[in-house]
Amino acid sequence: MKAGLLVLAAAGALQPPRPAWRLSTPLHAAPAPAYVAGACLTGIAWKPVVTRAMDEWYDNDDTKFRRPAWAPPRKWFPPIWRANYFLIGLAASRKAAVGGLPAVAWVHYLLNMCWAPLFFHYRRLKAAVVLNAALVLTLVAALPSFAEAGAASLLAPYVAWLAFATALSLQIARLNPAGVRRLPSNSAWRSACDASGVVSWYDFGVRL
Numbered sequence: 001m002k003a004g005l006l007v008l009a010a011a012g013a014l015q016p017p018r019p020a021w022r023l024s025t026p027l028h029a030a031p032a033p034a035y036v037a038g039a040c041l042t043g044i045a046w047k048p049v050v051t052r053a054m055d056e057w058y059d060n061d062d063t064k065f066r067r068p069a070w071a072p073p074r075k076w077f078p079p080i081w082r083a084n085y086f087l088i089g090l091a092a093s094r095k096a097a098v099g100g101l102p103a104v105a106w107v108h109y110l111l112n113m114c115w116a117p118l119f120f121h122y123r124r125l126k127a128a129v130v131l132n133a134a135l136v137l138t139l140v141a142a143l144p145s146f147a148e149a150g151a152a153s154l155l156a157p158y159v160a161w162l163a164f165a166t167a168l169s170l171q172i173a174r175l176n177p178a179g180v181r182r183l184p185s186n187s188a189w190r191s192a193c194d195a196s197g198v199v200s201w202y203d204f205g206v207r208l
Contacts, residue, residue, distance in 0.1 A: 030093070030096070031093070032089065032090055032093035032094075033089075034093075035089040035090070035092040035093040035096065036085070036086055036089030036090060036093075037089070038089060038092070039085040039086070039088040039089035039092065040082075040085045040086075040089070042085070042109075042112050042113050042116070043081050043082070043085060045113070046113075046116035046117060046120070049116060049117060049120050049121045050116055050120050052120075053120035053121065053123075054074055054120075057123075057180050057181070057182075058074075058120070059074050063180065063181045063182075064181055065176060065180060065181065066172075066175040066176055067171075067172060067175065068168065068171045068172070068175065071168055071172075080161060083157065084157060084158045084161055087154045087155065087157060087158060088154075088155065088158055090151075090154055091146055091151040091152075091154035091155050092105070092151075094146075094149045094150065094151040094154070095145065095146050095148075095149040095151050097149070098148065098149045099148070099149070102142055102145040104138050104141045104142045104145075105138075105142045105145070105146075107138050108135060108138035108139055108142060111131060111134055111135050111138060112135060114131060115128060115131050115132070115135065118131060119169070123179060123180040125169070125172060125173040125176055125179060125180070126173050128169050128173070129166070129169050129170050129173050132162075132165065132166040132169045132170070133166065135162060135166070136162055136163065136166055139155070139158070139159060139162060140159075143155065143159075
């Protein structure tokens, strides 16, 4: 019996040592470009909606839509978001490589996907402020997890931009308590012309 135990012990000693599991061991992580592309998906998916809203009411003086004096010009938004999406994707790839993304990060991603249609398509200004606050809270909750992977600094510009965007959204909701004014559609103009007996659509100053 003792001889058998000695043989097993000797055989175990001859086995190569197994590497100890560490937090830094990569775990089924996709390459960084995949995460960057996933982050950019938010902007790409809703770009037509945002562009149409910018033309129709956000950047249209005819709607009497009010913005604070410190609101950035329209042309600033695309480059700012592109830079943020790149850094978000890079941070996500680093965190995924050392344990996977936390659930709160996925919640933040889904909330982010909802903001553009809520604000620009449905024009729910007050609801967008609430969603902005939820985005800030979920991002702050996710930062410690990203810090473990040394990726929290990559999210610093996004944290600053999101805080600014939240303040901007709040001020916009305050300046437009009645919501967004909707301009009459072409069909509505035609109906008004017909009801008034107007022969030319151009009498109403609109090109149909």
